[in-house]
Amino acid sequence: MAGQTKKFKTEVQHLLDLMIHSLYSNKDIFIRELIANAADAIDKARFESLTTKHIAQDWAVRINVDKENKTIQISDNGIGMTRDEVVENIGTIAKSGTKAFIKAMEEQNASTADIPELIGQFGVGFYSSFMVAEKVVLTTKKAEKDSQAVCWTSTGKSSYTIEDAEKDTQGTDVIVYLKEDAVQYLENWKISEIVRKYSDFIEYPITLPYVKTNEDKTETVEIRTLNSQKAIWLKSPSEISEDEHKSFFAHLSHHGGEPLKAVQISAEGTTEFKALIYIPEKAPYNFFMPDFQKKGLQLYVRRVFITDECKDLIPDYLRFLCGVVDSSDLPLNVSREILQENPLLNKIQKNVTLKVLGELKKMQEKEPEKYLSFFKEFGKVLKEGIHLDFTNQEKIKDLAMYESMNTEPGKMISLKEYVDAMAPSQKEIYYISGESRKALENSPALEVFRSKGCDVLFMTDPIDEWVMQSMQQYAKKHFKSADKGDVELDDTEVSKEKIKKAGETHKNLLECLQKELAPEIKEVRFTNRLTDSACCLVADEGALSSHMERLFKAMNQEVPETQRILEINPNHPLVEALQGVYDQDSNAPELNKYAKLLFDQALLTEGSPIPDPLAFSRNVAELMVKAIKK
Ligand code: ADP
Numbered sequence: 001m002a003g004q005t006k007k008f009k010t011e012v013q014h015l016l017d018l019m020i021h022s023l024y025s026n027k028d029i030f031i032r033e034l035i036a037n038a039a040d041a042i043d044k045a046r047f048e049s050l051t052t053k054h055i056a057q058d059w060a061v062r063i064n065v066d067k068e069n070k071t072i073q074i075s076d077n078g079i080g081m082t083r084d085e086v087v088e089n090i091g092t093i094a095k096s097g098t099k100a101f102i103k104a105m106e107e108q109n110a111s112t113a114d115i116p117e118l119i120g121q122f123g124v125g126f127y128s129s130f131m132v133a134e135k136v137v138l139t140t141k142k143a144e145k146d147s148q149a150v151c152w153t154s155t156g157k158s159s160y161t162i163e164d165a166e167k168d169t170q171g172t173d174v175i176v177y178l179k180e181d182a183v184q185y186l187e188n189w190k191i192s193e194i195v196r197k198y199s200d201f202i203e204y205p206i207t208l209p210y211v212k213t214n215e216d217k218t219e220t221v222e223i224r225t226l227n228s229q230k231a232i233w234l235k236s237p238s239e240i241s242e243d244e245h246k247s248f249f250a251h252l253s254h255h256g257g258e259p260l261k262a263v264q265i266s267a268e269g270t271t272e273f274k275a276l277i278y279i280p281e282k283a284p285y286n287f288f289m290p291d292f293q294k295k296g297l298q299l300y301v302r303r304v305f306i307t308d309e310c311k312d313l314i315p316d317y318l319r320f321l322c323g324v325v326d327s328s329d330l331p332l333n334v335s336r337e338i339l340q341e342n343p344l345l346n347k348i349q350k351n352v353t354l355k356v357l358g359e360l361k362k363m364q365e366k367e368p369e370k371y372l373s374f375f376k377e378f379g380k381v382l383k384e385g386i387h388l389d390f391t392n393q394e395k396i397k398d399l400a401m402y403e404s405m406n407t408e409p410g411k412m413i414s415l416k417e418y419v420d421a422m423a424p425s426q427k428e429i430y431y432i433s434g435e436s437r438k439a440l441e442n443s444p445a446l447e448v449f450r451s452k453g454c455d456v457l458f459m460t461d462p463i464d465e466w467v468m469q470s471m472q473q474y475a476k477k478h479f480k481s482a483d484k485g486d487v488e489l490d491d492t493e494v495s496k497e498k499i500k501k502a503g504e505t506h507k508n509l510l511e512c513l514q515k516e517l518a519p520e521i522k523e524v525r526f527t528n529r530l531t532d533s534a535c536c537l538v539a540d541e542g543a544l545s546s547h548m549e550r551l552f553k554a555m556n557q558e559v560p561e562t563q564r565i566l567e568i569n570p571n572h573p574l575v576e577a578l579q580g581v582y583d584q585d586s587n588a589p590e591l592n593k594y595a596k597l598l599f600d601q602a603l604l605t606e607g608s609p610i611p612d613p614l615a616f617s618r619n620v621a622e623l624m625v626k627a628i629k630k
Contacts (some may be wrong), residue, residue, distance in 0.1 A: 001083065001148070003163030008154075009103055016156040019130035031127040031191065032198035033065070033208050034074045034174055034463045035061055036251065037126060039202045041172060045143050048079065055143050055171055062204045063195075063226075064187045068196055070435055072185050077171035080142040082461065083150045086162060090126060090152055091345065129174070130156040134601075136174065143170035145622045166275040195226040203229050203303065208609040232304055233276035233324045237264050244481045249278050252298065262596045263323075263359045277323030277356065287320065294319040297352075299339070300326040302452055312345040315353055317396075319386035320378045332520035357395045357464035363543025364399060364414070372412060375401045380461040387470040397474055402457040403437055415474045420459060426454055427488070428480040431468075433459035433547045439607045445483035445532035456482050465548050483606075485541035487529055495528040502526045502570035509575075509582050513566070516595035522563035537564045537602040566602060574598075593619055 008016065038061040049055040052265055053576035062075045081089060129136050130592050134155065141149035149167035154160035167173075170298075188208060195206050205225040212220045217587075232240060232248050249259040259278040268274050277297065286292050296319075303326060313325050339345065364371040375382070387394040401412035406421075418429060429448060434440040440458050449456050460467065471479050476577075480487075503510065503526050514524040522540070530536060539562065551563065566576065581588055597619055600610045610616055 001164055003161055006087070007159050007163045013158060015102060016130050017128055019127050020156050022131045027131045028129055029198070030176075031074070031185070031194045033073075033125050033197070034127045034176075035199045035202065035206060036474075038074055038076035038078060038172070038174075039199075039204060041076050041080070042093060042204050043308075044079040045170065048307065059204045061202070061204055062330060063085040063191060063206065063208045063366055065188075065191070065208075067186050071175050071188065072191070073173055073175045075156070075173040077169060078143070080147070080170050081140045081150075082142045082144075082147065083162065085142070085186050086140060086150055086152050090160075119192065119217045126174075129176050132178055132181050133176045134355060135177040135592065137177075138172060138174050139165050141167045141170050142553075145571050159331050159546050170430055192224075192226045197243075198247055198250075200227045200244070201230065201232040201251070202227055203231055205229060207377065221525045230414060231300075231326070233274050233326055233618065234303075239260075245278075248276070249280070249322070251325070253277065253284065257284075260485060261359065261363060263356055265352065265355050266612055271344060272328040273325055273348055273351075275323060275325045275352060277321050277352065279356070279360075279374060279378075280320060281373075281377070283320060292423065295322070297322065297325045301330045302326070302328060306330075307339070309340065310345070311353060311532065312340065312342075315349065315358075315389055316387065317381055317383075317388055318353065318356060320381055321356065324583065353389075353392060357399065358429060360399055361395070366455055370400070375412065380463050383461070384586060385465060385468050386467050387534060393470070397471070402431070402459065403443070403454050404457045405449065406455040409437055413457075418455060418529065419475045419477060422477075423454065427477070429457065429474060429477050430454065430480055430482045430487075431457040431459050432482040433465055433468075435547065436460055443483065444530055444536040444602075445521045445538065447531040447533060448529045449482060449488060474625070475509075481539075482529075483536070484539045499528055499570060501528045502575075505574065506570075506579055508586070509579050510568075512582060512586065513598070516592045517566065517599055519563065521599065524566045524568065526570040527567035529567060530572070533569060533605065534572045535566055535568045535602050537599075537606060537608075538567055539564055557577075566599060568598075569598070598624075 007013075027198055042061070045055055046059060049057065056077055059077060059215035062073075064073045064075070065071065066073070072432070077196070102498075112505060136154055137155070138151075138152040139149060141147055149165045150162055151165035152160055152162050176508050178185055188210060191208055195208075197205060197447065206227045207225050210222045210224050212222060216218060221260045232244060243260050245259055249262075258281050260281040261279045261495060262280065263275075263277045265273070265275040265277070267275075275297075294311055295309050297313040298308045299306045299313065312322055314553055325348060327344065327348065330339075330342070360374070363374065379401060381399055382396065386393055386400065389396065397415055399414075403409070403412050404418065415429070422429075432440055432443060434443070437458055437460060440446070442459070447458055459468070468479065474481065509522045510526075514521060515588075527536075529538070529539075552558075555616075578591075578594060579592070581590060598617070600616045603610045
């Protein structure tokens, strides 16, 4: 096929321009990225070779430098690419990370100042070579019978050429023609330093020729392997340095950040496997986006790479983990399809889950600050497990943390801490859900709890209400929403009596208010929930809370109109005042206005919008005039 010149897609050009003009000081990463691509390509070829005979073996990533022409070449004997694949993979941006990079860049208005940081964060693969390159030439031959090698060339400026090439062996050679200011990458010591730093654990030899001039002026070339190649997950925990963890984590996670904790497993007995799993410090940039796909862990069988997206190795609610599982039991020629229903994976998953939950528990007990930072980042994901993983439900409940009325902002307590601090007379665990701590702190529903010194958990994650459905109880104590149904605190017998009496005394007033507020309000009644405020809205036991209702509405979901209950504080002077108006004239037109004002007040205090703000402010203004005139 003839040579072609093609234009880059606009987005690629955009990215390339950035690379060419990049001020990012850590240009070393281009070597890491090219080696990672080479190793990925070998992984794929090795997997294919399990079933296809003609694929060469002798896996290696070979680096060569040519000081005269100022080139550094990175070669692999991996899977290679066909012409179409080169066009597809190198000419467009297929990779989600690169896409996200572009998006993040656009969001920041491409203000050049922040781009270096973004490059570091996203990697951006093959294109990073243009940070140091005048020209890049990629020659590749697919590991298939009778495949035609192709050569891709570009200076990174608007177009690339692609043409048939001569190449005997499978795999890819990338030749980077270095810019004047990047000639340090021709030095062996520099290359060796970078490889040891970023790619030491790559399990294929990464080689570099060292030329030695002998006494008789002849030269000997010695091919040295730069990396230790030791699969890091097979080392014993004490053998792995913090730096090794960091670079392995960076390799696995494909995003910036560092591991918060490494969990190593060496399982023996019925299922034999080794695993090295990381709890990241921070979530990847797209983790909480709706289209986030769980990647799972990398699966190896006896050190042979099988897949880097084995979703069945961890439950969904641990999807923030990344790591490697190396099984001794699975057959080597296992196909990816067979993997999906393999009971062995299930066993491994159980084992991994238990171990990770155990490590989290340890961290919670021994390193509370660290645990808190973990939980703030991933707690809302972990809590899904309470609803989804019945077997480990109790363990996950122990790991859940909440802010509460009595904690300082930003601090959290566990359910155990809550229960331990309960007064003997308190029978239930109280919680209240809402958007934020700030919104909840002002809720009138908390007044009585505050006055009694009884703590209330704040549930501020959208997922909390959903989790609550499975929570039921903890340490034999039931959960009870502070703004639903009745509350029963220590002296309730006395106050219950009082509430009942007030209800009888003001029966006609309550009925009148209820009539005015129907159908929105199902009932108007007195409560022992309030100490300062005049009124609040509560839901029936078992009904959707106002928070849930707002959430559903925000998601444009149909919400069944739930009737709510308006509760009134019997000790508030308003009660007597309203009774006075009613007694004078039970049909007084003000009664309708006052009822609406009560309802609006209650809506405002809980953070819900009021139906008619104009009427509300008109009524308030009118009352102010009256009050001032008095
Ligand atoms: P990433 O490697 O993160 O997917 P890159 O931009 O570095 O992103 O590479 C894009 C794609 O090009 C890769 O996913 C792969 O399919 C292909 N590719 C790159 N380098 C090689 C190589 N050495 N051998 C085979 N395919 C490669």
